[in-house]
Amino acid sequence: MRCLFTMFSEDVGLIPKTSFTGMLRTYSTPEMREFLPDALSGLWHTMDTGGFSPDLKARLRRFNGKLFHDATALPLTPDQMALLLKAAEADWTEVEPAIFGTLLERALDPRERHSLGAHYTPRRYVERLVLPTVLEPLRREWTAAQAASARRLDEGQPREARQELVRFLTRLTGLRILDPACGSGNFLYVTLEHLKRLEGEVLAAINAFGHTGLLDLGGGTTVSPRQLLGLELNPRAAAIADVVLRIGYLQWHLRTHGITQLSEPLLDEYQNIRQQDAALRHDPPTPRLDAHGQPVTRWDGTTRLHPATGQPVPDETARTPVLDYPNPRPAEWPEADFIVGNPPFVGPARMRDALGDGYTEALRKAYKGKVPDSADLVMYWWYNAAAAVQRGPAERFGFITTNSLKQTFNRRVMQPFLEGDPAPLTLTFAIPDHPWVDAAEGAAVRIAMTVAERTLTVAAPGQLWILKTESVAEGDEAAEVTFEEQKGLILSDLSIGAALDSANALKSNDGLSNRGVQLYGAGFILTKEEAAAFQNAHTDSVIRPYLNGRDLAGNSRGALVIDFFGLNEGEALEKHPSVFQHILERVKPERDLSKEPRVKANWWLHGRTRDDLRAALAGLQRYIATIETSKHRFFQFIDGQVLPDNRLVVVALDDAYYLGVLMSRFHTVWAAATGGRMGVGNDLIYNKTRCFDPFPFPAATPAQQARIRELAEQLDAHRKRQQTQHPGLTLTDLYTVVEKLRAAQPLSAKDQTVNQQGLASVVLSLHQQLDAAVAEAYGWPPALPDADILTRLVRLNHERAAEEAAGTVRYLRPAYQAPDTVQTSIALAEQAAKPAKGKSAGSPSLPERGTGGEAPFPTELAQQMQTLRDALQQAGQPLTAAQVAARFKRLKADKVEPLLATLAALSLIRLTPEGYAA
Numbered sequence: 001m002r003c004l005f006t007m008f009s010e011d012v013g014l015i016p017k018t019s020f021t022g023m024l025r026t027y028s029t030p031e032m033r034e035f036l037p038d039a040l041s042g043l044w045h046t047m048d049t050g051g052f053s054p055d056l057k058a059r060l061r062r063f064n065g066k067l068f069h070d071a072t073a074l075p076l077t078p079d080q081m082a083l084l085l086k087a088a089e090a091d092w093t094e095v096e097p098a099i100f101g102t103l104l105e106r107a108l109d110p111r112e113r114h115s116l117g118a119h120y121t122p123r124r125y126v127e128r129l130v131l132p133t134v135l136e137p138l139r140r141e142w143t144a145a146q147a148a149s150a151r152r153l154d155e156g157q158p159r160e161a162r163q164e165l166v167r168f169l170t171r172l173t174g175l176r177i178l179d180p181a182c183g184s185g186n187f188l189y190v191t192l193e194h195l196k197r198l199e200g201e202v203l204a205a206i207n208a209f210g211h212t213g214l215l216d217l218g219g220g221t222t223v224s225p226r227q228l229l230g231l232e233l234n235p236r237a238a239a240i241a242d243v244v245l246r247i248g249y250l251q252w253h254l255r256t257h258g259i260t261q262l263s264e265p266l267l268d269e270y271q272n273i274r275q276q277d278a279a280l281r282h283d284p285p286t287p288r289l290d291a292h293g294q295p296v297t298r299w300d301g302t303t304r305l306h307p308a309t310g311q312p313v314p315d316e317t318a319r320t321p322v323l324d325y326p327n328p329r330p331a332e333w334p335e336a337d338f339i340v341g342n343p344p345f346v347g348p349a350r351m352r353d354a355l356g357d358g359y360t361e362a363l364r365k366a367y368k369g370k371v372p373d374s375a376d377l378v379m380y381w382w383y384n385a386a387a388a389v390q391r392g393p394a395e396r397f398g399f400i401t402t403n404s405l406k407q408t409f410n411r412r413v414m415q416p417f418l419e420g421d422p423a424p425l426t427l428t429f430a431i432p433d434h435p436w437v438d439a440a441e442g443a444a445v446r447i448a449m450t451v452a453e454r455t456l457t458v459a460a461p462g463q464l465w466i467l468k469t470e471s472v473a474e475g476d477e478a479a480e481v482t483f484e485e486q487k488g489l490i491l492s493d494l495s496i497g498a499a500l501d502s503a504n505a506l507k508s509n510d511g512l513s514n515r516g517v518q519l520y521g522a523g524f525i526l527t528k529e530e531a532a533a534f535q536n537a538h539t540d541s542v543i544r545p546y547l548n549g550r551d552l553a554g555n556s557r558g559a560l561v562i563d564f565f566g567l568n569e570g571e572a573l574e575k576h577p578s579v580f581q582h583i584l585e586r587v588k589p590e591r592d593l594s595k596e597p598r599v600k601a602n603w604w605l606h607g608r609t610r611d612d613l614r615a616a617l618a619g620l621q622r623y624i625a626t627i628e629t630s631k632h633r634f635f636q637f638i639d640g641q642v643l644p645d646n647r648l649v650v651v652a653l654d655d656a657y658y659l660g661v662l663m664s665r666f667h668t669v670w671a672a673a674t675g676g677r678m679g680v681g682n683d684l685i686y687n688k689t690r691c692f693d694p695f696p697f698p699a700a701t702p703a704q705q706a707r708i709r710e711l712a713e714q715l716d717a718h719r720k721r722q723q724t725q726h727p728g729l730t731l732t733d734l735y736t737v738v739e740k741l742r743a744a745q746p747l748s749a750k751d752q753t754v755n756q757q758g759l760a761s762v763v764l765s766l767h768q769q770l771d772a773a774v775a776e777a778y779g780w781p782p783a784l785p786d787a788d789i790l791t792r793l794v795r796l797n798h799e800r801a802a803e804e805a806a807g808t809v810r811y812l813r814p815a816y817q818a819p820d821t822v823q824t825s826i827a828l829a830e831q832a833a834k835p836a837k838g839k840s841a842g843s844p845s846l847p848e849r850g851t852g853g854e855a856p857f858p859t860e861l862a863q864q865m866q867t868l869r870d871a872l873q874q875a876g877q878p879l880t881a882a883q884v885a886a887r888f889k890r891l892k893a894d895k896v897e898p899l900l901a902t903l904a905a906l907s908l909i910r911l912t913p914e915g916y917a918a
Contacts, residue, residue, distance in 0.1 A: 002071055003088075006020050006047070008247055009047075011092045012251075012254055014061065014266065016056060020043075026055075027081075028085055033081055047062075049062060050265075062266070063265060063267050064264075067242065094251070126187055126190045129340060129399075130194065133397065134177060134396075135191075139198065142168055142202065144865040148861035149161040149164040149165050151898070151902045162209040168202060168862065170221075172202060172223060175227055177339075178231070178334060178338070180278040180384070181344060182237070182238075183241065183342070185240065185273070188229075192225065192228055192248055228272060230272065230274065250266070282326060282327055282329070285323040287324075288322040296322045298593075299315075300319060306589065314589055322357050323358040330366050335393060337394060337395050339388060339398075344377055344378065345401075345402050347376055347402075357595065367380060370413075378401045382405075382414070383413050385399065386417045389453065392454070396428070402448065405448045405450065411493060417452070422455045428452065428460065429449070430462065430465070431483070432466070433447075433467050434446065446682045460873070461487050461488050462487070464490050464496050465485055466484045493673070493674075498787070503797040503798070504797070505693035506694060506797065507804045512812060512817070514610055514612060514616070514649075514652075515610070515628065515646050515647075516647070518646035521591060526543065530582075542567075543579070544642070545560055545561075546643050546645065547625075548645035548648065549647040552627055554730040565614065569604055583604060587604070594607075621640045622638060624636070625638045627649075628646075628685065629683045631683050633684050634731055634735055635662045637654075649686050653812060656712040656713045657708050657709040660709060671695075674690040675691045694797050696800045698774065704773065708774060708777065711766060711769050711770045718766065719763065725757075733750075737758070742764060871887055872884070872916055881900055881916070
């Protein structure tokens with residue numbers, strides 16, 4: 001980085017032109033190359049302190065700054081020397097500082113990048129977040145300051161009018177912006193650039209009064225890097241961020257003022273980029289010891305070949321020490337007015353491998369009761385930022401996260417901040433789903449963006465951008481995307497509309513849905529040929545058909561699985577010795593390294609045997625299943641002998657009536673909204689806790705049930721028949737074509753083939769008939785918009801919950817769920833039950849300020865202007881001056897009227913026959 005900055009300094013004239021390049025040429029010869037490290041160290045020492053440089057034959061300015069303190073240089077090979085010289089010959093005058101993020105990401109070892117969750121953000125994505133987080137609120141303040149200035153001019157007070165603008169400039173140059181995972185400084189650099197543009201507008205407005213706006217550029221009265229704070233764990237990234245900000249600032253200064261007015265030292269030592277852990281503080285790590293005082297180690301991921309099977313198995317000798325992190329507590333962040341950034345992407349399942357057992361345990365201990373263990377790593381940043389804004393002085397924060405932010409385990413972090421009356425924070429901007437760059441080499445995820453601010457009196461409407469179109473990103477280029485904008489109260493699931501989180505699990509659905517078994521060892525799975533070698537009258541009971549998500553989406557591969565459920569280790573060996581040896585060789589080596597004592601001890605059993613699910617499936621000839629993560633949401637019947645995989649969500653019902661309701665639009669819309677999406681494919685997630693357990697089934701008549709049952713049987717049989725006739729046909733491809741037919745989109749050649757093989761038009765017709773039949777069972781119009789479906793289902797959930805609280809439960813399978821309870825027929829409640837306090841069943845409307853004037857009115861004129869604009873925006877309809885005044889304590893209409901008139905004259909609000917409007 002010192003070389004890069006020296007090249008930049010040479011090209012912009014901070015040191016003599018071509019001097020550094022000439023120096024490199026001198027030392028590039030074989031006889032001189034060995035002296036280059038000494039020459040570079042001497043040059044950088046002179047740049048640090050200022051003075052004469054013998055190699056450059058010139059007196060140098062004093063640079064100072066941490067970059068050149070104790071500067072040392074490394075010896076170079078001939079090839080490295082040639083590359084450095086070639087780089088120096090390039091023109092670095094207008095270098096884009098943001099490219100250093102890409103350089104750093106490529107320099108990181110792939111394993112290091114993966115474990116750090118280090119993925120640096122393209123500029124257009126940075127701006128997409130920086131603008132609503134930092135610049136848009138500041139520009140609203142600037143507009144209010146201009147309105148206040150205009151009002152002072154109207155009153156004949158030019159000095160006070162200028163002072164209104166100077167007051168905003170003081171605010172602008174005193175702001176602090178923090179990126180608590182700053183990487184190479186892209187967010188801070190882009191923020192600096194936009195702040196300088198805004199500062200230029202402010203100075204121009206001040207100059208219009210006839211006074212100079214060129215303030216002390218070396219002090220604290222201009223926007224500078226001292227205001228941009230960063231935290232970064234990676235020392236290389238932290239060093240790059242420091243240089244990025246300095247190059248960016250110097251470029252702006254040289255473009256605007258030239259090399260004059262550039263005081264020494266050229267690089268102030270702000271110490272604003274700190275190398276530190278932004279999530280956790282702890283005492284020095286110590287080796288973990290076992291009960292005998294010996295160091296605890298864990299497998300480091302290295303494998304070896306098993307001598308009997310020839311297959312890779314964990315190498316038990318490849319160990320790494322486990323460290324403990326004493327006295328863990330949340331990290332402390334420097335105080336800032338705005339917080340913005342792109343924290344690391346590490347999911348909860350990968351945290352132990354990426355961060356280590358000891359660190360992961362310490363992190364979760366430090367945030368116990370605040371961030372659940374099942375949350376992504378990024379949520380520790382989200383929690384800290386939200387807490388900082390809630391307590392102040394931070395005003396607003398914005399983060400890029402994975403789009404799993406909307407899922408239940410991450411929403412639990414958000415809900416305490418976003419729920420309540422009023423909620424502590426309000427989401428002012430959100431993008432629930434956004435493509436990510438370079439998914440193959442970087443983070444294979446989709447992202448979300450959220451911006452939150454402190455709720456002052458009422459929650460203001462936010463901007464929700466819903467992805468409309470996107471192009472495929474090529475290489476490092478960001479994808480071109482378009483959005484559809486919605487406005488309203490943004491909920492914790494990043495939606496506007498029905499308060500889905502207010503829907504609670506129903507007793508009627510209890511105990512019927514669960515994920516399939518989780519093997520914890522691929523050695524349990526058998527091919528047909530392997531199973532044939534074992535199968536006899538004795539093994540049929542422990543070798544069962546097995547289905548995973550891919551099997552359900554396509555035609556089953558015919559896999560089988562060893563299942564010793566119900567047998568202890570001795571019984572498994574005694575009754576099935578050959579099968580036992582198979583898993584002894586293929587499963588036990590992996591289980592021996594398990595961190596879960598129960599899983600390690602019971603190595604012959606599946607890691608998650610799902611006892612509750614097995615009990616629910618007992619006696620059923622068939623059951624319903626869906627894929628947990630899937631491009632499309634579809635359900636189908638599975639034979640009762642089949643053991644489902646962990647990636648399948650099972651519903652222990654064999655009645656096709658329930659299959660029909662689950663396959664209808666009313667449930668798939670609900671499931672898509674409550675389950676969320678995940679992954680680079682933006683696939684739907686079916687979370688049984690949120691998708692199935694709270695879902696209210698219709699109170700259908702026997703005739704309505706019969707019709708739904710008939711259509712569901714037809715649809716299930718049709719799909720299976722077509723897949724049997726065409727083994728290459730997958731349900732994913734079939735439903736891709738069905739959705740294109742539904743949207744009247746053209747079909748490709750492949751789509752035409754799928755249409756003919758799957759008879760997709762027939763599938764669509766059966767779904768449309770099913771949707772109409774289920775709508776009739778609910779008593780609702782068949783063509784309801786998605787938002788109305790969700791609102792009605794939430795309301796119905798509340799009604800059912802009230803019924804259940806009163807003692808009446810509509811069990812879906814009463815013989816299993818409540819065998820001792822007589823199920824009686826129940827009439828639908830005529831009126832919706834009241835939703836829980838602080839939550840709305842329908843589309844949440846913005847709380848209206850009372851007419852009693854509970855809100856205080858600001859004392860400063862600029863803040864008064866902004867407050868009036870906000871009040872009109874929240875009202876959503878024209879208000880008279882008296883109506884506006886009535887919303888604030890002891891405020892009279894004659895005080896408000898001239899301010900509203902000034903805002904209208906500046907076209908910041910509209911004057912209508914009914915009053916003033918936003």
